[in-house]
Amino acid sequence: MGRCLRFRNFLWEILKEVCLVANVLILNPVSGGGYIMEKWPEIKRSLQGLDYTTVITDRPGHAEEIAREAVNNSAEYVICAGGDGTLNEALQAMVGTHTTLVPISAGTGSDFIKSSPLDAGSITGLIRDHRKKRIDCGIVRYQGGERYFLNILEIGFGASVMMRVNAKKNSRGGNVFIRSILREIWDLKYYEMVVGLSHGTEDMRATEIIIANGKYFGGGMKASPDSVLDDGMLNVHIIKDIGMVRMLAGLSSLRNGRYVKKKTVRNMVLKNISVGGDPAPVEADGEVLGTTPAIISVVPESVYVLSDS
Structure with missing residues (x-):
């Protein structure tokens, strides 16, 4: 039984390397007064080679709904292109889950990412290498x-x-x-x-x-x-x-x-x-x-x- 379990885990790791579990990109088009539209070519370049589905928010609270559906569908990564408010909405659905939050700065302040900076050019590689960590939040x-x-x-x-x-x-x-x-x-x-x-x-x-x-x-x-x-x-x-x-x-x-x-x-x-x-x-x-x-x-x-x- 133990050997079968180890083999199944081994296969899962191999499959993750070959074909990433579905990733979801949440795009808030009004972040930073529309600044995200200027930044869109850079965002696409930073995610080049990554398999993901883009969902555009169209109302307050929509990012939380998208993130919750992604979690329920076992998405491995939820990528948030927006500001701290967009991240906060997604967070409500992700606390206590195994889905990983990926912040991309494109908001009015985008202050959280300054405490956990990511090189935009390395995001795809970090996702493929499953480079993630657990952090605290507040309630x-x-x-x-x-x-x-x-x-x-x-x-x-x-x-x-x-x-x-x-x-x-x-x-x-x-x-x-x-x-x-x-x-x-x-x-x-x-x-x-x-x-x-x-x-x-x-x-x-x-x-x-x-x-x-x-x-x-x-x-x-x-x-x-x-x-x-x-x-x-x-x-x-x-x-x-x-x-x-x-x-x-x-x-x-x-x-x-x-x-x-x-x-x-x-x-x-x-x-x-x-x-x-x-x-x-x-x-x-x-x-x-x-x-x-x-x-x-x-x-x-x-x-x-x-x-x-």
């Missing part, structure tokens, strides 16, 4: 539901910034984030929060809470310099009520991650955190979800991603 339970996130979740200021960014449908890159940040600083708010930590709850006044699995947000700003995608933890950065002038003065340190060393920022590494108090907006992977109260937890080693490391 947030909030007013209205629950959702996984792959990169970063924000409560407060950053979520308000994302409302402005997402309203600018034809923009992409860091400049749209900077402009939105400046506008939001002008209307800066703080929140009286009740934060649940491992040792109990604390009352605090804060402008922003960043809960990070990846390192980058806002089109390349280093939100969480020490975050690691597969350490089974979330890095938390709480920005206190610092006022408009100090917020403006600290923008350069937000770009390079040095802001975490300031006395006005509290840094923690946790598995779970809850946030209540004043209702504050919540965004995950660039998508605004709702408001607090919210409970956020890490889901260790829960999703496969293509990797060259």
Whole structure:
């Protein structure tokens, strides 16, 4: 019996080398204000020689539907050409499965891939060599539901910034984030929060809470310099009520991650955190979800991603 099982596994490995299991390419045509259409020739070149089926999204939530069908049909790889929002939709169907997520940057920010970079020219080879790894994701339970996130979740200021960014449908890159940040600083708010930590709850006044699995947000700003995608933890950065002038003065340190060393920022590494108090907006992977109260937890080693490391 054992010999038969080993032979069957051997045949399966050989078959995978000869004929890849069906791969699905999810293409979001409105990512980055349509930038993906400019990038399409490069995307095709990066997938040259790979057998895949292309499905174009045409509505919010469609990428999740496509990914779920791909998983149900035992697709080995789901390739997402879009931004962090497209990745986030696909993630909802892929957590806890053996299907591997392949991100291709083509969105407004495309920040997750900066923490797990792929050389576009090597994607086909990496897929053929089955180069993948398991990483963590987070889950947030909030007013209205629950959702996984792959990169970063924000409560407060950053979520308000994302409302402005997402309203600018034809923009992409860091400049749209900077402009939105400046506008939001002008209307800066703080929140009286009740934060649940491992040792109990604390009352605090804060402008922003960043809960990070990846390192980058806002089109390349280093939100969480020490975050690691597969350490089974979330890095938390709480920005206190610092006022408009100090917020403006600290923008350069937000770009390079040095802001975490300031006395006005509290840094923690946790598995779970809850946030209540004043209702504050919540965004995950660039998508605004709702408001607090919210409970956020890490889901260790829960999703496969293509990797060259």
